[in-house]
Amino acid sequence: MPALDVTERPRATGDAALLEVLDEHVKPADEAGKPAREVLEAVRASSLPGLSVPRRFGGSGASSLEVNRRIAEIAYHDPSTAIILFQHLAVCSRIAEWGTNEQRHEILPKLASGRWLAASAWSETGAGAAKKNLATQAEERADGGWSISGGKAFTTGAGLADIYLVLAQTTPVSDVDDTAYGSNGQSFFLIPAPTPGIEPDLGLDLVGMRSSATGFIELRDCEIGPDALLGPRDRASRIIAGVRQSGATLGAVSVGIAEAAWDLGFESALRKSMLGQQAIRHRLVDLRGRVESARALVERAGRREAAEPGEVTLHSKIFASQTAEEVVQAVARMLGSAGYVAANPINRMARDARAVALMGPTNELSRELVSTPWAA
Structure with a gap:
């Protein structure tokens, strides 16, 4: 049976369609400095806007563990879209937790359906x-x-x-x-x-x-x-303090970036027949261990099993964002001269990885929030 030509394949729908659209538009959107219309349409049509909205308001009622996993998946394809979705889901969670009955019934269904972002x-x-x-x-x-x-x-x-x-x-x-x-x-x-x-x-x-x-x-x-x-x-500070207790973490975005960078490095080594070199294989093993460690910490934050879940959430953001930067830099060196080409995806990954560390709470503030009680 002849292979099905890609032009004959049916167009994916829902969440699968979003991933396809992200792969198609990530480069031109990055160059334009704004999200593509097709991406926003696909985001609204997917199940993701309702991920953290309780079922009674039209959402999925997903746990923070599932939120972190889905955000990492989106970040693998496009960190910018992952950030937009992360902030959307964060607002949904704040309304679900702190909103009045009227606010929940009026706003959450619109957010869950993707009609509102x-x-x-x-x-x-x-x-x-x-x-x-x-x-x-x-x-x-x-x-x-x-x-x-x-x-x-x-x-x-x-x-x-x-x-x-x-x-x-x-x-x-x-x-x-x-x-x-x-x-x-x-x-x-x-x-x-x-x-x-x-x-x-x-x-x-x-x-x-x-x-x-x-x-x-x-x-x-x-x-x-x-x-x-x-x-x-x-009393906004009470709401802000509760955000990190939820276990949803920007570290999930960093995990997606680190995963994408590692895959880029592995594929490059495979294509250049470099996997026969022990040094390259061992370097990839070490980098993979860093990615998996970051993922494990992000998932632990999402499970909220620790005595102090807020501390784990902060640690996950710090460690995952540092890991993403380190993995991206290591892969860039492995790519050699190809990494100096402006169009190479590793350069966008490097910029995006750095951005997560500067997003609130910044890594420096996260360290302060964790460590200041120790000085008391």
Whole structure:
């Protein structure tokens, strides 16, 4: 029986279609500095947007272990899309955990179906990695609603999200706890797009994660109702602290990058008939051990079996992101002159691997969050 020509194969649907589309568009999207329309359509049509949404709201109700595995799978093909999905799922989880009944019933089904994509707008210039000293202010109106003004930086999914989780200062206070992530007097707000007064700006030209639509969000007298407040007023730090307890970790993105880099190195060695060299084989074995170690730690975070699951989550992010950078660098050296060609995928992997270490909580902040209690 003759082989089926690739042009005759039926087009994949659902999650399989997403992986095919990512492979087709990862390079042009990276060069364009924004996600391809076809990728976003495939993301919305897949099961992934509903992964962390409880079943009663139309989602899969997946565990953090499954979330980490699926994010790693997507990151293998395109880390930028994995980051967009990770942030979307993080917002879904915050609404499922802290939202009112009205917020859950109104918003979660839209997020689960892919009709809406969510993004987090926490960071801003001058606030530091720990999200202190926010310039974004939310003023409560007489009717119980809010008026928010300020600017957010490094918002993944800016311009493509249908709803933003915005961190703002609601009460001016002086912190007594310098070790916390976030500050006293801060609150979270769910702001749909478009809402008058909120404007995305994709003018941020990133080195890594170029097609993640990461940019700025400007809020100018953005007026929202009292039902936009997520969780208790002035207690956003409680919600932030609970994020790492969930076990979902950006380390999963790094695992996907490291896996893709190792495969690239192995395929290159195979193609160049280098696997007969003991040094090359042993180097690949050592690198594979690093990848598997990172995966194991990320999966342990997802299982939440440790006495302190938050610490494991932070460790998984630090170790997996370091591993991805090391594996990528080692593979780049193995590739030789081919690695110096700008179009070689290893160079995009290197940029993306570095970006994970700088995403919140950054690796330096993660180390501080783990180690500061030891000094008490």
